[in-house]
Amino acid sequence: MANYLISLPLYQRISRKNTIPRTVELIILFLLFSLLVYRLLSLTNHGITWLLAFFCESWFTFVWLLTVNTKWNQVDYKTHPDRLLQWVPELPPVDMFVTTADPVLEPPIITVNTVLSLLAVDYPAHKLACYVSDDGVSPLTFYSLVEASKFAKLWVPFCKKYNIHVRAPFRYFSGKPLLSQDVSLEFQQEWRKMKDEYEHLSQKIEDAAKKSVSCDFADKFDVFSNIERRNHPTIIKDADSSGLPHLVYISREKRPKHPHHFKAGAMNVLTRVSGVMTNAPFMLNVDCDMFINNPQIILHAMCLLLGVKNGMDSAFVQSPQKFYDGLKDDPYGNQLVVLFEYLGRGVVGIQGPFYAGTGCFHRRKVIYGLSPDDKEITGKLSDEDYLQNQYGNSKVFTKSAAQTLSGLDGKTSSPHLWSSVEAANIVADCGYEYGTSWGIKVGWIYGSTTEDILTGLTIHKRGWRSAYCSLDPPGFLGCAPSGGPAAMTQQKRWATGLLEILLSSRSPIFATLYGKLEFRQCLAYMWILVWPLRSIPELCYAALPAYCIITNSHFLPKVQEPAILIHVALFVIYNLYTLSEYLRTGLSIRAWWNNQRMWRVTSMTAWLFGMLSVILKLLGLSETVFEVTKKDQTTTSDDSNANAGTFTFDESPFFVPGTTILLVNLTALAIGLLGFRPTSRGGDGSGIGEFLCSVCVIDTMLAFFLKPPFFFNSIEKASKSWRRQSVNDSAANNGGGAGHAPSEK
Numbered sequence: 001m002a003n004y005l006i007s008l009p010l011y012q013r014i015s016r017k018n019t020i021p022r023t024v025e026l027i028i029l030f031l032l033f034s035l036l037v038y039r040l041l042s043l044t045n046h047g048i049t050w051l052l053a054f055f056c057e058s059w060f061t062f063v064w065l066l067t068v069n070t071k072w073n074q075v076d077y078k079t080h081p082d083r084l085l086q087w088v089p090e091l092p093p094v095d096m097f098v099t100t101a102d103p104v105l106e107p108p109i110i111t112v113n114t115v116l117s118l119l120a121v122d123y124p125a126h127k128l129a130c131y132v133s134d135d136g137v138s139p140l141t142f143y144s145l146v147e148a149s150k151f152a153k154l155w156v157p158f159c160k161k162y163n164i165h166v167r168a169p170f171r172y173f174s175g176k177p178l179l180s181q182d183v184s185l186e187f188q189q190e191w192r193k194m195k196d197e198y199e200h201l202s203q204k205i206e207d208a209a210k211k212s213v214s215c216d217f218a219d220k221f222d223v224f225s226n227i228e229r230r231n232h233p234t235i236i237k238d239a240d241s242s243g244l245p246h247l248v249y250i251s252r253e254k255r256p257k258h259p260h261h262f263k264a265g266a267m268n269v270l271t272r273v274s275g276v277m278t279n280a281p282f283m284l285n286v287d288c289d290m291f292i293n294n295p296q297i298i299l300h301a302m303c304l305l306l307g308v309k310n311g312m313d314s315a316f317v318q319s320p321q322k323f324y325d326g327l328k329d330d331p332y333g334n335q336l337v338v339l340f341e342y343l344g345r346g347v348v349g350i351q352g353p354f355y356a357g358t359g360c361f362h363r364r365k366v367i368y369g370l371s372p373d374d375k376e377i378t379g380k381l382s383d384e385d386y387l388q389n390q391y392g393n394s395k396v397f398t399k400s401a402a403q404t405l406s407g408l409d410g411k412t413s414s415p416h417l418w419s420s421v422e423a424a425n426i427v428a429d430c431g432y433e434y435g436t437s438w439g440i441k442v443g444w445i446y447g448s449t450t451e452d453i454l455t456g457l458t459i460h461k462r463g464w465r466s467a468y469c470s471l472d473p474p475g476f477l478g479c480a481p482s483g484g485p486a487a488m489t490q491q492k493r494w495a496t497g498l499l500e501i502l503l504s505s506r507s508p509i510f511a512t513l514y515g516k517l518e519f520r521q522c523l524a525y526m527w528i529l530v531w532p533l534r535s536i537p538e539l540c541y542a543a544l545p546a547y548c549i550i551t552n553s554h555f556l557p558k559v560q561e562p563a564i565l566i567h568v569a570l571f572v573i574y575n576l577y578t579l580s581e582y583l584r585t586g587l588s589i590r591a592w593w594n595n596q597r598m599w600r601v602t603s604m605t606a607w608l609f610g611m612l613s614v615i616l617k618l619l620g621l622s623e624t625v626f627e628v629t630k631k632d633q634t635t636t637s638d639d640s641n642a643n644a645g646t647f648t649f650d651e652s653p654f655f656v657p658g659t660t661i662l663l664v665n666l667t668a669l670a671i672g673l674l675g676f677r678p679t680s681r682g683g684d685g686s687g688i689g690e691f692l693c694s695v696c697v698i699d700t701m702l703a704f705f706l707k708p709p710f711f712f713n714s715i716e717k718a719s720k721s722w723r724r725q726s727v728n729d730s731a732a733n734n735g736g737g738a739g740h741a742p743s744e745k
């Protein structure tokens, strides 16, 4: 019996059946190629518009090829945490990392909630340690963490006792109110107490933010007095946390003139500090706004990390990025649900998901630069010079790294945390990395504002695979930028970082030629890395109809030509295909509509600016920077949503290309309709096709400024009042709503 159990796998890899989508994808590809052939054959009879259209459509075909490749084998994983203890005698330690950078853009209460959800996760507490990196060197963040660790002593036992599902208190208490019928009196009392305590905690943090922290522990705050954000020594502090996972606050040293490499730099400091303190073989990393939403997540991830016989398969386990309280129907197109669902799972089926920067479990030895089949490493580990060249000259650290690389980490007796505080200070120095491999071959890789994609790519290049952990309820939830400009800034930063990778020596093409990146994985990476380049053909194609109308020429075949059918078929099939993806994921038609428009807007604006900032960098005119996304916690209700779906119009340059395209097309329509067009060459002028395209472009660009079209709003209003009606009816029947569902006992 026992043997039988041991042979049960910890996870299964299940290929999705997707014959129909594949067929449609191939049909679209065929149509695109037919279109190109048609353009080529008729190139001589047409002018510049034809050539431009051919150029854009070739590009779209190329992108579609990359898309089809990426989506081809979609894979799901199913994990069985109940079998874990049959595989391993005890669970391995995990170091958990949280990064925060700015107490204003990232309010400490958000970080606090993330930390609380980590501390309360379902995993043996003595196997966990939580490290918070604060690039904002904020006494407020530190104060909030100290207060949070006090609250954690009540919160964690409460969560475990009643098996609470959502362990980030702000989310838990914003749920439906507690109803007394179906829970015990004891639970009700403790629930109220916990809610009061949490409100007290938030209040304290809010007050402290207002009076910039005077408070009762001046001694602990000494280190923060008289320091500047870009010029200060390392600060490392522990919050007293007996019985709970260790909680460590780190603000790494920063000096002017020393590059600090943004988040990648912070992650490397976290890696080293934890290396000398707890040195767990696995590391979980989350952004400050990504709390653990499913307390079983570590157990599920362990199935994927431990379930392979030689431990060589998956370098990291990535969870999809999901967001809480997303605006209804995703007006900014930044919730990325469909993207993760199809393209994301497609990459999973090749060499494994991209590293997405948060919600990811890493093997420490992989981060230290190990390759899957590295046979020479054991020889090198006794060579102190080699170790210092790679990892820097802290003896404590090189010793722990050698342990990790030889696979002995986590097997030694539990470390004495605070005996290592001196070593921790040394490895957090801003000069520590000079002359070492950090940021080049070891740790998070420098040189891109999307350090996540770059780091994952470097790992895949060494021949590692990665695995995907998508749970229901989702393992992690974060917050998507809530305002228009913020969403654009984020997209611009991504575009910048992606192009930095594409144009560097670390580009996936070289990684396939000279490394072990699989060819199809290379194409998948190309799919994302070419985002910024897509801005040019998108802009050209959006300008084409206007240009044609104004000059009375055409870029589409005439209505009577059979070739027009290719365009019509492409338009219809492509839209039905994308729509079906949304409907299959359970999203609304409106979400599909919003996203189609926003992808166009984003590609023409944010991605264009991303490309420009890389050009400026190449010209040596400016450096690329990591602009932190603003996060807010406010739970959006239906009514406060009144302005959602519109951009706050501000002075940001993002509006320039969009507005230009919009105005040019409006002008063209006006000229066309008023009959001011020049006479065409041989009756070969613009026709209905160009007009329709122009209207489409105008509608898309309006996504920038206006609420979605009127008819959607009316449909929605009607359905809302209908829904309200039916809710009232059922309430009348049941004598009350379903109420709070504390599945907790």
Ligand SMILES: O=c1ccn([C@@H]2O[C@H](COP(=O)(O)OP(=O)(O)O[C@H]3O[C@H](CO)[C@@H](O)[C@H](O)[C@H]3O)[C@@H](O)[C@H]2O)c(=O)[nH]1
Pocket: 099, 100, 101, 102, 106, 133, 135, 261, 262, 263, 266, 286, 287, 288, 289, 356, 357, 358, 449, 450, 451, 452, 453, 490, 494, 497, 626, 627, 628, 629, 630
């Ligand atoms: O100098 C810095 C800048 C940022 N951060 C942290 O980096 C994280 C991500 O920053 P955010 O502004 O939220 O960026 P997003 O665009 O939302 O992040 C996505 O994109 C990033 C770059 O690709 C990834 O690093 C993230 O994990 C991924 O969630 C946050 O925790 C920040 O505190 C630092 O620690 N130091």
Ligand SMILES: [Mn+2]
Pocket: 287, 289, 478, 479, 629
């Ligand atoms: Mn973020």
